[in-house]
Amino acid sequence: MGEHNVPVMPAPAPPLIDRHTHLEGGLDPAWVRRESGRRGLALPATLEALWSGRSLPFEGFIEAFLFGAALLDSREAVREAVLAVAHRTLAGGGTGFDLWTSPHFLVVHRGQLSLGDFWDGVAAGLSEAEALGLRGCVVVDAVNHFGPKHGHAVLDLILPALPPFVRGFSTGGLEGCPFRDWAPVFNRARAAGLRIAAHAGENGPGTNVREAVLDGGVSRIVHGIRADEATLELLAERRIPVDICPSSNRALAAEVDPHPLPRMLRAGVRCALGTDDPGVIPCDLETEARAARHMGLDEAAMARLRRNGAEDAWCLSD
Numbered sequence: 001m002g003e004h005n006v007p008v009m010p011a012p013a014p015p016l017i018d019r020h021t022h023l024e025g026g027l028d029p030a031w032v033r034r035e036s037g038r039r040g041l042a043l044p045a046t047l048e049a050l051w052s053g054r055s056l057p058f059e060g061f062i063e064a065f066l067f068g069a070a071l072l073d074s075r076e077a078v079r080e081a082v083l084a085v086a087h088r089t090l091a092g093g094g095t096g097f098d099l100w101t102s103p104h105f106l107v108v109h110r111g112q113l114s115l116g117d118f119w120d121g122v123a124a125g126l127s128e129a130e131a132l133g134l135r136g137c138v139v140v141d142a143v144n145h146f147g148p149k150h151g152h153a154v155l156d157l158i159l160p161a162l163p164p165f166v167r168g169f170s171t172g173g174l175e176g177c178p179f180r181d182w183a184p185v186f187n188r189a190r191a192a193g194l195r196i197a198a199h200a201g202e203n204g205p206g207t208n209v210r211e212a213v214l215d216g217g218v219s220r221i222v223h224g225i226r227a228d229e230a231t232l233e234l235l236a237e238r239r240i241p242v243d244i245c246p247s248s249n250r251a252l253a254a255e256v257d258p259h260p261l262p263r264m265l266r267a268g269v270r271c272a273l274g275t276d277d278p279g280v281i282p283c284d285l286e287t288e289a290r291a292a293r294h295m296g297l298d299e300a301a302m303a304r305l306r307r308n309g310a311e312d313a314w315c316l317s318d
């Protein structure tokens with residue numbers, strides 16, 4: 001058979017990656033009910049509200065998020081939490097995840113387990129996830145509104161014995177502190193071999209997205225949904241990946257409507273989908289893809305999201 005007669009096979013679809021999910025926000029709701037019952041804790045009304053699909057201001061979300069985080073007080077609980085992320089990723093058809101987590105909150109602020117037990121639990125969960133065919137890595141999240149002093153404390157905690165699965169450092173929480181003040185923290189993390197991301201333009205103004213890139217030097221944006229057209233141009237030009245989480249945005253940034261994802265893709269921004277806090281705001285990769293389709297994205301745009309998701313994933317990089 002001549003070369004010209006070889007049938008052209010369609011290129012295989014790239015791996016489907018959950019590009020942004022939090023350990024503390026990814027707990028299995030059944031596990032949360034069981035563990036809180038065992039400890040005699042009442043579930044906060046904010047958590048019940050979010051589970052039932054209601055929108056809340058960001059502060060209400062933080063209460064629900066912290067309630068789950070408080071249950072992560074042993075190696076075993078942390079392992080369970082990683083497995084909840086793994087099983088949800090599989091259920092949504094995914095094969096990998098970039099997992100944000102806040103060890104400083106659990107180990108130092110709450111003092112509810114040791115750093116060693118925390119990393120042991122993460123390592124055990126990731127190795128079981130790998131046996132299920134999943135790739136996962138960790139991005140350590142610092143709290144933006146606690147400021148750069150807190151950021152340095154997070155690095156003081158993790159840098160002396162950084163596990164190999166930690167690939168990045170990020171800020172999250174309320175966007176209360178200017179990114180230029182975070183630049184020295186980001187520089188220190190980068191010098192230690194970590195990549196830098198920031199939640200920006202989520203609960204703060206769109207100008208935060210531009211500042212995170214230009215003043216903070218971050219190489220990845222989480223959400224970015226309030227960015228203006230000029231900022232989208234900047235993100236496209238610099239090929240900055242942006243993690244988009246439609247269910248989370250609908251619950252916590254309902255006023256950003258219509259969702260800017262189609263506009264961001266048209267501007268050439270390298271967007272990809274993630275689930276953010278699916279244990280608090282129920283969703284998985286399938287619901288997020290459906291939400292993106294409902295925004296009017298065609299098959300080519302959906303394929304681009306998936307391709308970006310794999311090409312820019314930190315869990316697939318060395």
Ligand SMILES: [Zn+2]
Pocket residue numbers: 020022100172199222276
């Ligand atoms: Zn997030």
